[in-house]
Amino acid sequence: MPKQTKPKQKQTTEDDLALLDELGLDTVPEKPKKLSAKEERIIAGFEEIEHFVEEQGRLPQHGEHRDIFERLYAVRLDRLRESKECRKVLQSIDSRGLLEADNDGHPPLEEDITDEDLLSTLGLDATTGNDITQLKHVRSRAEIKSAEEIAQRNPCEDFEQFKPVFENVQNDLDTGLRKTLKYQDNAAVNQGDMFILDGHKVIVAEMDAPFIADYGRQDRRLRVVYDNATESDLLMRSLQRSLNKDRASRRITTPDFGPLFSQVEAEDDYPTGYIYVLRSQSDDPFIAEHRSVVHKIGVTSGDVKQRIANAKKDPTYLLADVEIVTTFKLANINAKKLEALLQKFFSSARLDVELQDRFGTAVKPREWFLVPLEVIEQAIEKIREGTIGQFRYDPNTASLKQL
Template identity: 35%
Template sequence: MPEAIDYLNDELLLTPDEKPKAAQTPLLLRAIEVIERINAFIDETGAEPVSEPGRSVRERMLANELAGLRASKADLDGLASYDTRNLLFGGGGGADPLDDPLLSDGLDIFAVRDELKPMARPDFVADRRPCPDFERFEPLFQDIRNAVEEGTRKPQPFRQERVELGEFFVLKGQLVHVADLRDEHRRNGKLDARLRVIFDNGTESNLLMSSLVRRLYEDKDARRIGVTDSGPLFMGARTGFVYVLRSLSDKPEVQGLLKVGTTAGAVEDRVAHAETQSAFLFAPVVIVETYELVGHSAKETEQRIHQALRPYHIALRVTGPDGRSFSSVEWFKATPEIVEKAIRLVLAQG
């Protein structure tokens, strides 16, 4: 059978004023979805979204996405027909050359004014790089945006001493996701760790937990994306998991021990890189059991379970690949039955 010809896109049959239709790549489809949300915002408010202190989280997120589209418009030719407000391609959003501060007064063109001096960049920006598997995280960011708009998740002021695996935050108008946590250690007497942080513009960073916490506190508009009703019992929302693990380490002092802890994200994600983390003794682990937390604070539940298992607690120290020594907690010399009984007792007490 002869090959079918697409007459609509055959370049030989197009008039000089026509161009072949651009294929809608995943990147273009996402850009279309973003600009449609921005257009909807302008329909509601009558103005472009702006990212500045005092603006809503939704507006700052949209303003950040608009800036990303403007920076990438050279690779988004197919987006022009959706740019109905000329935000990207029709000169919209651009500065008037006559308003250039170098041309608006009598200063020497080589004189550097205070407001034009280079600004110091945050240290966590310096080591950002493209996220090679961003397609895994993109649906998560979209789910968070939808949940914020629907009111099922509520941006809350940041008041934490640490962050947990799987959490989402708004920082400087950008959505931030803690995708991995490893190499837990003590830094200046406080627990710290190396993170894999994914930003909603397709970049990532491996900053320290202490650095992320500091930046979240420095940004007065930073928010944690929590559930809507975040009272003492979280109104029936799933708040994480309790996990029971067994180490696959061949060290004799580890045999017969179980690790008990909690996580806000999936247990499989929490232990995916166990061999790189002091908390897991730099060795793989096997999941013995997991318990879903509904209506319980994960951290409070963990503390109560550890208190119930205190008679079985074992203090361990482990030496990392770099020769540094770490203390590792949450390990207990107890049977799975004893651990299960303690967990169920704590969960039943509410």
């Protein structure tokens, strides 16, 4: 088959130009018009909208459930349609007819509107610290709400049970008792673990039995509670993927009280010591009525009996004799940290009482709690096991609840 060749394009000759000149036609090529900075900005913004339409096959839409940039393009397109100046600049390049649709009755375009102005229209802060060009970690709503990655969040009906947990955790973060660490890819997730995901503190409240999912991998169904009073029922691997995708995700550590039951003595450790639980013999009507659950919890390095010898004269002991209910012998323990841990753990059940010492000074004892003895013993056992961070004390049921 003979090879086809393109016909040679005829070149414009001097004779052609002379003929065109005789016909009165201008043969001088028109110089391209130089655009102002504002016109260039208008065209650049319009081209972003055109690119969106080309990719999505539709016009950008308004709505809080839409991606932030789609909402930005929708507002921008409305403004461009309403501006005579913008329509004049864009008329020759609007090949898709995007400017011809009716507007939605938004206010007229300002003289020199910017992306920051458009973001402000959306109710978003666009100050220097929140420059739109710096929104590196913003993910689309479609991605955030992907059914595979994040299950539907529903109102948490028993959030009052979790609210004090989140409040205590925030206080621990503020005081340095807890820290946040970058979540490591597919790191372990256990019941009671806490994370920061999509800007919210979350807690793994429940964890079902493991099962074998696709590709022979083990998975578990979780109940995850968020600090905005919502919860979701999702798979462990879905939570892990969400934590991996969120560049700002963090793991919240358990309280850092240092070594409590160490094999190596620290500077302020006791060679031997005791956790002791006391019961007051006070005739105060309230204490008498609740005597079986009103306990003082403390730690000492000496003899407990010697320490309580003058209890009747000491407001710390409610100005009454006390009964030693039980003691736990310890060795190589950081007493200050242990006391802080115990008192913080039972802080929701602290006895609110004020007494006057022998000088008439008001004293509020801080080591008395409305807690059953068996629950105190359970808490001490959790400290021994190193799992106390996975539990909280529920004063309504007078029991330990796993987080």
